[in-house]
Amino acid sequence: MEVGQLQRSFVEYMASLFREGFLDAQFSQLQQLQDDSNPDFVVEVVSLFFEDSERLLNDLTMALDQPNVDFKQVDAHVHQLKGSSSSVGAQRVKNCCIPFRNCCEEQNTEACLRCLQQIKQEYLLAKNKLQTLFDLEQQIVAAGGAIPMVQYSNDYGLSL
Amino acid sequence: MNIGSGSLVTVPSSTGSWKSGDVVSDQFPVGLRVLVVDDDPTCLRILEKMLRNCHYEVTKCNRAEIALSFLRENKNGFDIVISDVHMPDMDGFKLLEHIGLEMDLPVIMMSADDSKDVVMKGVTHGAYDYLIKPVRIEALKNIWQHVVRKRKYEWKDNNFDQSGSVEEGDRQQKPSEDVDYSSSANEGNWKNSKKRKEEEEEVEDRDDTSNLKKPRVVWSVELHQQFVQAVHQLGIDKAVPKKILELMNVPGLTRENVASHLQKYRLYLRRLSGVSQHQNGLNNSFMGHPDATFCTISSLNGLDLQALAAAGQIPAQNLATLQAAALGKSATKSAISMPLDQRNFFSFENSKLRFPEGPQQLNNSNKQIDLLHGIPTTMESKQLANLHHPSQSFVGMNMQVNSTSQHNNSVLMRLSQSQPRTQLLNGANNGSQVSRLPLSMQQSLSPVLTQSGIVDNARGSVYNPVSQASSMVDFSVNQSKELQSYNFSLGSNSSGMSSLTNQGMLQEEVNSDIKGSRGFPSNYDIFNELQPKSQNWGLQNDGSTFDASLHPCMQGTQDVSSQLLLQQGISSTHNSGQNRNAPIEKPMYSNGDEIGHSNTMCGSQLNSGGGNMLAVKAERFPDADHQNTNIREQFGRDDLMSAFLRQQASVGPVETEFGFDGYTLDNLPV
Numbered sequence A: 001m002e003v004g005q006l007q008r009s010f011v012e013y014m015a016s017l018f019r020e021g022f023l024d025a026q027f028s029q030l031q032q033l034q035d036d037s038n039p040d041f042v043v044e045v046v047s048l049f050f051e052d053s054e055r056l057l058n059d060l061t062m063a064l065d066q067p068n069v070d071f072k073q074v075d076a077h078v079h080q081l082k083g084s085s086s087s088v089g090a091q092r093v094k095n096c097c098i099p100f101r102n103c104c105e106e107q108n109t110e111a112c113l114r115c116l117q118q119i120k121q122e123y124l125l126a127k128n129k130l131q132t133l134f135d136l137e138q139q140i141v142a143a144g145g146a147i148p149m150v151q152y153s154n155d156y157g158l159s160l
Numbered sequence B: 001m002n003i004g005s006g007s008l009v010t011v012p013s014s015t016g017s018w019k020s021g022d023v024v025s026d027q028f029p030v031g032l033r034v035l036v037v038d039d040d041p042t043c044l045r046i047l048e049k050m051l052r053n054c055h056y057e058v059t060k061c062n063r064a065e066i067a068l069s070f071l072r073e074n075k076n077g078f079d080i081v082i083s084d085v086h087m088p089d090m091d092g093f094k095l096l097e098h099i100g101l102e103m104d105l106p107v108i109m110m111s112a113d114d115s116k117d118v119v120m121k122g123v124t125h126g127a128y129d130y131l132i133k134p135v136r137i138e139a140l141k142n143i144w145q146h147v148v149r150k151r152k153y154e155w156k157d158n159n160f161d162q163s164g165s166v167e168e169g170d171r172q173q174k175p176s177e178d179v180d181y182s183s184s185a186n187e188g189n190w191k192n193s194k195k196r197k198e199e200e201e202e203v204e205d206r207d208d209t210s211n212l213k214k215p216r217v218v219w220s221v222e223l224h225q226q227f228v229q230a231v232h233q234l235g236i237d238k239a240v241p242k243k244i245l246e247l248m249n250v251p252g253l254t255r256e257n258v259a260s261h262l263q264k265y266r267l268y269l270r271r272l273s274g275v276s277q278h279q280n281g282l283n284n285s286f287m288g289h290p291d292a293t294f295c296t297i298s299s300l301n302g303l304d305l306q307a308l309a310a311a312g313q314i315p316a317q318n319l320a321t322l323q324a325a326a327l328g329k330s331a332t333k334s335a336i337s338m339p340l341d342q343r344n345f346f347s348f349e350n351s352k353l354r355f356p357e358g359p360q361q362l363n364n365s366n367k368q369i370d371l372l373h374g375i376p377t378t379m380e381s382k383q384l385a386n387l388h389h390p391s392q393s394f395v396g397m398n399m400q401v402n403s404t405s406q407h408n409n410s411v412l413m414r415l416s417q418s419q420p421r422t423q424l425l426n427g428a429n430n431g432s433q434v435s436r437l438p439l440s441m442q443q444s445l446s447p448v449l450t451q452s453g454i455v456d457n458a459r460g461s462v463y464n465p466v467s468q469a470s471s472m473v474d475f476s477v478n479q480s481k482e483l484q485s486y487n488f489s490l491g492s493n494s495s496g497m498s499s500l501t502n503q504g505m506l507q508e509e510v511n512s513d514i515k516g517s518r519g520f521p522s523n524y525d526i527f528n529e530l531q532p533k534s535q536n537w538g539l540q541n542d543g544s545t546f547d548a549s550l551h552p553c554m555q556g557t558q559d560v561s562s563q564l565l566l567q568q569g570i571s572s573t574h575n576s577g578q579n580r581n582a583p584i585e586k587p588m589y590s591n592g593d594e595i596g597h598s599n600t601m602c603g604s605q606l607n608s609g610g611g612n613m614l615a616v617k618a619e620r621f622p623d624a625d626h627q628n629t630n631i632r633e634q635f636g637r638d639d640l641m642s643a644f645l646r647q648q649a650s651v652g653p654v655e656t657e658f659g660f661d662g663y664t665l666d667n668l669p670v
Helices: A004-018 A023-035 A041-063 A071-088 A091-108 A109-142 B041-053 B064-073 B092-103 B116-124 B137-141 B143-169 B179-188 B188-200 B221-234 B241-248 B255-273 B275-285 B294-302 B305-311 B316-333 B342-345 B357-376 B381-386 B391-400 B405-417 B419-427 B435-452 B455-473 B476-492 B499-516 B520-538 B542-555 B558-571 B578-579 B594-610 B626-636 B637-651 B655-658
Strands: B033-037 B057-063 B079-084 B107-111 B130-131
Touching: A004 A109, A004 B064, A004 B241, A023 A041, A023 A071, A023 B137, A041 A071, A041 A109, A041 B041, A071 A091, A071 A109, A071 B041, A091 A109, A091 B294, B033 B064, B041 B137, B057 B064, B064 B092, B064 B137, B079 B143, B092 B107, B092 B116, B092 B221, B092 B255, B116 B130, B130 B305, B221 B241, B241 B255, B435 B637
Parallel strands: B033 B057, B033 B079, B079 B107, B107 B130
Antiparallel strands: none
16 A cells, blocks of 8 residues: 555544544543654553553453452552553543442442453453554555654544 | 563662752753652553653652652652552552651652542642643643742741741740751851751751752651651650750751651651541631631741740730630540550640549649640640631630630630530630640540530630631641640640640641641641640640649749640640730740740740741740749639639730731741
8 A cells, every 4th residue: 555545544543543432632642742762652652551451451350250359459450440541542441440440339249240341342442443553553654654643632523 | 561670760860950949940840850650550651751751850660669769769869759649569648658758859649530539638648739640741741830839938938947036036935945057047157057958968958048949858767767766765745846856966957857847747647547537627627717827827837836936926816716726626526536656656645635524623723724824835836727716715715814714714615616616615614624625625625614614605705816716726627636635735724825725636637637728737747646745735634644734834844834835736835824924825835935925925936936836845834933823723623714714814915915916927838
């Protein structure tokens, strides 16, 4: 594919991610932080996020699998997941954390398990989307092009 | 992923060129040295990048322990710390306290949790700011303001302190024990002291009025341990900055340094044991703080108590109000909520302080009276403030001393007015009890108050002057627990102490709240802790402790008053000593030297103290002897009350005295 086309695809894809709520303004902040001294900043941070989230999701699964669920611990994990997902801009993942914490407060194992299920799904979706995005970026760079900057705006209107 | 490897970044050597406050280069705040602590690797990395983009020097770590060791190894290596609230190895607030105690750096908390109570916790623990995740770079760009602001206040504080002692001629009280620095400062030799400081690796003189740069004492682990040892050696109730300083024997360390550190330490201890108190106090604390003095009092925090005492200018009213406030608060809290640890620590025998109901009072009353007078209110202004509108009951107390028993009542009333007050009043029934109020504050106060029946009468009369105090005292409402005890002591001085007791009480309350409220917290914390002590002091009721405090009044027995003061942390300014002749308002007893100076002392102290009015360290009650005799006669609950009132009357227009002008400590850093 030629560079221009790749770039257009990239922009559209990015816009859709914003529009559909997979990513929010925070992701744009990350993009803005990337510069020549840290050219792979976004990828680096998102990778950190992936690693950390998978660890947390595993911990959550284990914690909820106990005969006596330690809800404080579960809540702590969810809290952290909320923090990291919000920091990278993974909005839908973050949004799943809020009801999850409520379930923890109510000490409702069933509800927590449902929340966990949902959050896993959202996480996998987000991971998928982001990886697609990064692949596109790589292709553009490989084709010699520059990665277009897509700004997030509140009304999901995107500007280039 | 484990950030472990990446988290420990070599700490850059102190490049903080702009760190020295005086040098504000064009590039400021470029180079701000930030330590960021977060167990979330993603956030940590993002923050690091953002801070770098702000041109700050960043060190990141993912464990609180590591962060602390960083800070300890590199004293003055950082300007500001940003920490997450929820961390696996240590609670973020705990880290915050450690840093505050040991390094005195501004700390910013952050969390994905934006619930009000957590944010409030940050405030009460002294966080300089609270950021909600996800943190935006814009939020980080301005963190330098906290560093500058803190420095500015510290500098001002130092200066104030110095100038206060030096310049206030009428500060007789200028505690002789004041650190040499003071004296040298008096000679306008601040620079010298500063120099001396600079030579000290660990201790930087804070008072470097000569230049903008505000040298800061770095409380290394060793230094802090020395400090703790000294405090333990002295006993919580006797742990006044001056003595601590002497025990520590660290050249270059000023009493002010110790005083402010002591405050923090007390706050820390309070937190340890009585976090719950905060909650109570929180609601109240912000109450009634109408008085500027009140605020100032809190700001006194750290200002030397002695100075305050010296100032002794604190109008009795102020003290009274403070005390009243304290009392009021304490009343509510009645149970000194002092955390157990603290209690032990301070071994105040809070219970002792409480007004001994009935018979005990009589015994105490003597003491109490003294207490009131010159309650050694070591109450630091803060505490007074904390006392939170002591004015209500407490103030009445002080003021009342002179006036008739009515005053007492009013004082008591005041106390009772505030919610806790009722308790006080109960206890304070005795006329003499007025002073007791503080005790009641704790819990016993109420009984005392009731005894004197002050509740009804006092309300009216006393209240006015007290109002001032009360506002101050209000702060402590929340804290009430501690404050109560504390205030109580203040107030207990029938003579003039009443206010003091309030303070004590308030202090507790304030302590918790103080932080939030305004500069007080720090002050109050100490008081709160002192509470147990104070109780002795003001609250004669409690009996034993009270006795001690009472004594001072009587004969200006220093020990007693000092005890009281110490315990209560009341910046004695209020102290009661004043009651005697002068309106009780001036409880400020600066180190009790001025025995006959009660009035002035208090007043001046308050004023001069610049907030630490209460810091009257175990001051004796200046007019102790005079009042003592009076009081003696009356000892006994009722007697005490009346004695107190009498004194009040003799003192003169109490009310007027009370205007806590003294409290307007403008330089009180918040």
